[in-house]
Amino acid sequence: MIELLRHSMHFCGIGEREWPDSCNLNYYEDGGASVGWHADDEHLFQGKLQDIRIVSLSFGQARSFELRRNWPEGDEPGVERIVLSNGDLMTMEGMTQKHYQHRVPKESCKGPRINLTWRLVCSRSLAVLLDMGYFPNRANRATPPPQDMGYFPNRATPPPPPH
């Protein structure tokens, strides 16, 4: 994993001090597996409030990746589509998570796909979690966190509508 991170960061021109510190892995067994419209708006990453960078690396079956504007203007197309193929690196930067939603739609393809997304945990969010005793092995933990904090949202829940 470190080698993949190192190579990917090199290709993106991201210095070690700015490397992301978390990685999410999605496995798509075949074209029937998908991720619905959403923004990566977890509190941990503060993606709706500040300029963040998400780096995505794909392996295996080529799949469509679609972006749609939350507030399309004039004759701007509602949906942009790219194809992410084996070995493709893609980034979402700036305020993408505020202004767009994205998805990997179902398709009629057979092969499996793995996608890695690296993100940097926002230190302010981490401080809040520590404060709330989110990490149970810490000796001085407070009360357990509520289940619905939304830090690790269940993807089965539809994303909130754009606003």
Ligand SMILES: O=C(O)CCC(=O)C(=O)O
């Ligand atoms: O599989 C992909 O390319 C995107 C995955 C994704 O949007 C996510 O994990 O939040």
Ligand SMILES: [Fe+2]
């Ligand atoms: Fe996402």
